[in-house]
Amino acid sequence: MSKPKIATTSLAGCFGCHMSLLDIDERILELAELVEFHKSPINDIKSFSAQCAVGLIEGGCCNEENVEVLRAFRSNCDVLISVGDCAIMGGIPAMRNMIPLEECLQEAFVDGPTVHNPTRAIPNDVEIPLLLDKVYPCHEVVKIDYHLPGCPPPADTLWEALVALLNNKPISLPYDLIKYD
Amino acid sequence: MEKVVTFLLDGEVIQGQEGQSIMQAADKAGKYIPRLCAHKDLTPHGSCRICTVLVNGRPQSACTQPIADGILVESETPKVNQLRTDIIDMLFVEGNHFCMFCEKSGNCELQALAYRFGITAPKYPYQFPQRDVDASHPDIFLDRDRCVLCGRCVRASKELDGKNVFQFVGRGVEKRIAVNSEKGLKDTDADVVDKAISVCPVGAILKKRVGYAVPVGRRLYDHQPIGSASEDETTK
Amino acid sequence: MSERIKAVLDPICREVGNDRTSLLDILREVQHRCGGVSGEAVDLIAKRLNIARVEVESVVSFYAFLSDKPNGNVVIRICDDIIDRMHGSETVARAFESELGIQMGQTTEDGKISLTHTPCIGMCDQAPAALIDDVVVTHLSSDTARSIVAELRENPDPTRLVKELGNGNNAHDLVSSMVQNNIRLRGPVLLADFEPGTALKKALSLSPVEVIRNVKTARLRGRGGAGFPTGMKWEFTRATKADKRYIICNADEGEPGTFKDRVLLTEYPDLLFEGMTIGGYAIGAAEGIVYLRGEYAYLRKFLESVLERRREEGLIGKNVCGVEDFEFDIRIQMGAGAYICGEETALISSCEGLRGDPKNRPPFPAQSGYLGYPSSVNNVETLCCAARIMEHGPGWFSSHGTDRSAGTKLLSISGDCKRPGIYEVSLSTSLKEILSLAGAEDAQALQVGGPSGQMVGRQEFDKTICYDDFATGGSMMVFGPQRDLLEVVHAFLEFFVEESCGYCTPCRVGNVLLKQGIEKILDGKGEPADLPYLEELAQTVKMASRCGLGQTSPNPVLSTLKRFRSEYERRVKPALDGRQPDFDLSEAVAQAVSIVGRESTHS
C-alpha cells in the first residue's frame, strides 16, 4: 500500500511554520517513513498530481494567488490544517487590515522612507499578484478541518497532530501545546 | 456575627458568609470560576460575562450575584462552558489580538482563558476594528486594539489610585476606553506605579521598557492553566 | 477658554446649582444652544461640576442627541424604523439628501442643516415621519421633503412647518403639533373620560398600605413589557427603610412600533400624574420623576403646564388635597436619544446624569434606585391603570380581562393594516381579532411586542394577548404577504446593534455577529450550517447578556428560526468544493483592480 501523501504550502507567511516542522528533529526520518511529501516547498513539487491525505497551510491569504493555491489545496487534500497564527488569523501581515489598501500600497511603493520610485506609480505587473482588500484567515476562504495555533506552532504540536491523523484519530492538543505565540 | 450561607456549586456543598458573591464564596472554597473583568481589589463590574453560572437554572454573573441559602449553582457544565467559550471567541474577534508580538503574551488573562478552554481558533469572523494607540506617555502604552472593555483600569483609577484617568466613551461596538485629556495619556495624571496601570488583564495598558522580561516557558500561564492555583488568580 | 462659551455655559451650570446629577440637562441645553458639545465646553463643564473631563465626554458620547462636533442650526432626523421604511422613508431620505446636497450624517456647507437617521420616534401610525429639532413632521413624501428644505432655507424655525394641527391636545397651544392621536378603539379603563382629582381623593382616603392592597387585589401587572405585579413592586419599595423614596414614570417608549404612551401623555396627563401621586403616596415618596424620551420633547411644555395647574389646584405640592404631611411633586427628566434608557436601571443612571448603562442587580431599584434611594419605576400606562383602580375599585378593574391578566391593554398597531393607531382591548383578545380590528386580515406575520418580542405567524393567530400567551408592551407591527421577513429581522438587528450600550460582551459583540450572519443569508451566501450557527449564537447572547436588551435582542432570529424556518431554508445551499461561500474573490480584489488598473487573472 502506498504511503499517505502530505502537501504543504506557505501563503502570506514567513516560512517559520515550515521551519518548525523541520524542528521535529530526528523524528523527521520517522515521518518520512510514514508519509510521502507531495506538493511542498520542502521538495519543490509545484503542482498536485494526486489526492493527498493532509494539507498543511502556513500563512493567510493576502493576494489572489494565495486564494488560488488555498482552493487547490482544499480540492486536493482530505484534511486541511491551518498551521500557525497567520493561517488562523492573518498574523503579522494582517496588521495592514486596519489601514485602507490604497494607503498601504502608497506607503509600500511611493511614500515609504526607503522607497526610490521616481515615477510614483504603483507597479502594475502580472508577476505581482493583486492584493486582497485585507488579509483573510484561511478558514474565511475555504473550510479548514483543524487549527494549530502558534507563531510558529511548536514542533511537538505538528508532530502530535500528524501522528494523530495518521492513526485516524482526531487531533486533540494538550494544554502545553496550545500557544498563540 | 456574620451569617453562614450554604449552597451547592456543581453538586458540592459550599459555605460562605452572607453578603459574599458566588465568586467570592467559590474562591474561598478553592473552586475557580472563570472570569475576566473581576478583580479581587475592585468593585465587581459584571461586564465580561465569562463568570456566567446558572443559579437555579437562571444565568447570572457569579461576580455580582450574592449567595443565598439553598441555591443550586452550575458552573463546570458543558452548557455553561459553551457560553464562556463563545464569549472568549467574541472578545478575540472583536479586537485586534496579535499575540505573537504582544508583550502580555503568556501572562495575559484573555489568552490564558482561551488556552484553558482549548480554543485553537475562534468560531466567529474577525472584525479587524479601527482603534487608536496612545503612546504619548513616557512610561505607559495604551493599545486599544487589545482592550477588552473590562473596566478594571476605570475602577482601579477611581477606587485605588484616587484619580480619574480612564473612562469609557461611545456605546455599543463603538465603545472605547478613553483618558482624561484630549491630548492623550501624557496630559493626564497617570503614573506608571498606579494600580490602574497594572490591573489590565490584557496587553492594552503596558509599562514601557519592561516587556518580554520573563522568558517563554517561565511565564504565568505557560504550563499552568489560569485558575489552577485555586486562590484568586487576579492578585498579581 | 473663549469668553463666548463661558458666557453661555456658566448660567446653564449655575441654573442647576453646578450639580453633577444634572449633567444630562446641562448637556442637552448646551447642545441646543451651541449645536454641539465641543471639547472646550466639556472642559468647562467638568470644571464647574468638579468632575473629570472624561466623565463628561463619556456622557456626551453615549446619547444620540448629543454630539461633540457641531450640528447644523437645524437637525433633521428621519425615522428609519422598519415600519417607516415600509412606508417609504428611504425615498424620503434620498429626497432630503438630494435637496440638501448632502448625505445622511452630514451637515450642509453653510452649517445650517444637518441630516441624519434616528430609530423609531413613536409615529409608526403616521409614517414616514421625522423630527426636525423638536418638531414632529409626519406622512412625509419626496414632495414634502423638498418643500420642507425650501422653507427651512428661508426660515430656520421648524415650528413653521406645522401647517395643520393634529387632533385633541395636539392642537393645544403648548403642543401645536401635526401629530394625530389615531385612537381607533376606546375601552372602559384607559381611554375613558377622567375628572382630575377623583382617583386621588379616593386613594388619599385610604392608608398607603390599603392603596397597595387594592392595587394587588386588582391584579395589576406592569404594562411596560415585563409584567411585574405593580402592587408587589410598590410594597417592596415601601418596605425598604430610607429617608426618601422616588416614584419614576417610564415614558421612554423606545420599543419600535409602540406609541400608546404618546397618546396617554397627550390626552390623559392628569390620569398619569394622578397615578404617580397615588404611587408616591403608597410607597412614601415626596418626589416623582417622569423620564420623557427626547423624541417627545414637543410634549414637554404642555406637560409642565398640566403640572403647574395641578399645583395650583392642590393636586400636587404641599399637603396634597389638604392631606397633612403628604407632600408630593413631579418633575420631568428629558432623555436624549437612547433606547436602553427605557430599561429601568439604565433610566435611573440617566436620571442621575450618567451614561445610560444599566446597573448591576441586586440591588434592585426597590432597594436602591435613584441616587441610592428606593425607587419604583412604572410605565405610563401602568400608572394610569393604578389611578383607575382607585377611581372605580379593584373589583371593577379585574372584571376586565382574565384571572391572570386583569384589565385592558393599549395596543399600538402599525404596518400593513388599514387602520393603524391605538386600540384599547380587553386582555386576552386574540391576535386574529386584533388584526381584523386593524384591517389586516391578510397579514403574513405579526410582530408582537416590538423587535424584542416575537414574530408570530398565521398558525398562532388564535393565541391571545395576555401574560400567559403573548405578553407585550403593546407594539404590534403587521407584515403583509409581500414583506420579506428576513429583511425585517435584519432591520431589528441593526436597531439592537445601534442601541446596545456596549457594557457586556455578548450583547455588544454578539448582536453584530448575528446581524452579519443574517446578512450572509440575505446575500444568498448562506449554507445549511448557518442555521445551527445562528441558533447557538442567539442562545449565547440571550443567556449571557446582562440586561433585558441583550436577553431579548436575539428574539427576532430565534422566533423566525422557529416559526418561519423555511424563510431561511429556501435561501441556503450547501457550499461547493469546500469553499466559504461568503468569500468572493472578485469583491476582495476589486479595490486592488481599481488602484492598479489591471483585471485579476484568478477570479
Ligand SMILES: Cc1cc2nc3c(=O)[nH]c(=O)nc-3n(C[C@H](O)[C@H](O)[C@H](O)COP(=O)(O)O)c2cc1C
Ligand atoms: C431595553 C429595554 C427597554 C425598555 N424600554 C421601556 C420603555 O420604553 N418603557 C417602559 O415602560 N418600559 C421599558 N422597559 C421595561 C422597564 O425596564 C421596566 O420593566 C418597566 O418600566 C417597569 O414598569 P412596569 O412594571 O409598569 O411595566 C424596557 C426594558 C428594556 C430591557
Ligand code: SF4
Ligand atoms: S492582549 Fe492577550 S490576547 Fe491580546 S494580543 Fe496580547 S496576549 Fe494576545
Ligand code: SF4
Ligand atoms: S485598558 Fe485594560 S483594564 Fe482598561 S478596560 Fe481595556 S482591557 Fe480593561
Ligand code: SF4
Ligand atoms: S445586554 Fe446590552 S444593553 Fe444590556 S448591559 Fe449588556 S451591552 Fe448593555
Ligand code: FES
Ligand atoms: S468576571 Fe463576572 S462578568 Fe466579568
